Amino acid sequence: MSADPIRGHSYDGIEEFDNRLPNWWLWTFYLACIFSVGYWLFHHTVGTGDQPIEAYAIEQKVASERMAAQAANNPITEEMLLKLSKEPSFVAEGKKLFEDASKCALCHGPAANGTTAMKTPAIGPNLTDDHWIYGSKPMDVYTTILKGRVMPDPQRKSMGGMQSWEMFGADFVLKTTAFVLSVKNTNVPGGKAPETYAVKEP
Ligand code: HEC
Incomplete structure (x- = not known):
């Protein structure tokens, strides 16, 4: 005891x-x-x-400047993005980044078709159909991923809610852009219906 x-x-x-x-x-x-x-x-x-918000703003600024410097050396063009979207190893790396459960797959589903792993409609739209809110041209998709579409757009009646991925760096943005361009119009089965405000693209 x-x-x-x-x-x-x-x-x-x-x-x-x-x-x-x-x-x-x-x-x-x-x-x-x-x-x-x-x-x-x-x-x-x-x-x-620095307070956390200030420290974050400084990090954002440094990242933006770094990307601007990279872009100055190697300008992003429609042709360059299209070419990257046809390079299998580059697209495969983008696919891996996309499928990360804490990144794109969280809102667009692991197969990018707007359906979650649990087969429920995801928050974000289907990226494998022919309906687009912000355009499906390489530069449109690149701009959506780089800058985000954060604010609701009253003209398109869109919801916003797509964040900017700039802070993940140029490499991340280019690889995920290449992946999205590679799956567009592939109509992955079980996909979410287009948003009512999305427009059919040729
Ligand atoms: C927090 C949820 C969320 C995450 C994470 C997310 N998205 Fe989105 N995404 C959205 C929403 C919501 C929209 C639609 C916005 C609207 O309706 O205005 C969207 C729209 C898009 C569009 C435009 C689609 C169109 O029809 O024009 C693309 C392309 C896109 N996302 C790619 C990505 C990629 C690539 C990633 C990962 C790097 C990603 N998204 C991560 C929520 C998300």
């Missing part, structure tokens, strides 16, 4: 020991307290460190 003292209460016959907390545990607590004072001074009082 343990000689540890027992606290003086009993709930439904269950009692509690009054053990001392282990030192290693207490030290994680003390160190967290000491760290928080430093963190608070650095980020909130003296203002030396």
Whole structure:
């Protein structure tokens, strides 16, 4: 039997020991307290460190500048995108990125046909049919993925909700664009019906 003292209460016959907390545990607590004072001074009082929103804005700016510099060296054109969409290994890499459950597949389904892995309609539209909201030309698709279509568009009566993927870098945007161009008009079976505001394209 343990000689540890027992606290003086009993709930439904269950009692509690009054053990001392282990030192290693207490030290994680003390160190967290000491760290928080430093963190608070650095980020909130003296203002030396950036707030999360500012840090994010700076990272976004750096990424945009990096992409602009890359684009200046190697301009994105309709022909170049079309060519990439016909390169099997490039498209295969785009497919892999697309199928990541936390990225495109989350809203367009793993087969890009607007149907989730559970066979329910996804949030985003079918990308394998011939109906498009923002256009299916290579530059249209590229711009949609690069910049997103975040705001509802009253003229198209579209919903918005497609985020920008610019922060994932030029490589990511080009590969996923190539993949989408490669599946458009392939009518993957079990696809979601076109959005009412999408337009049939030749
Ligand atoms: C959070 C959900 C979400 C994710 C993740 C997402 N999308 Fe979208 N996407 C949407 C929605 C919603 C629309 C339609 C917007 C509208 O109706 O205005 C859309 C539209 C599009 C369109 C335009 C379709 C058209 O008919 O013009 C393309 C292309 C597209 N997404 C590709 C992608 C790719 C590639 C990825 C991954 C890099 C991706 N999406 C990730 C929600 C998402």
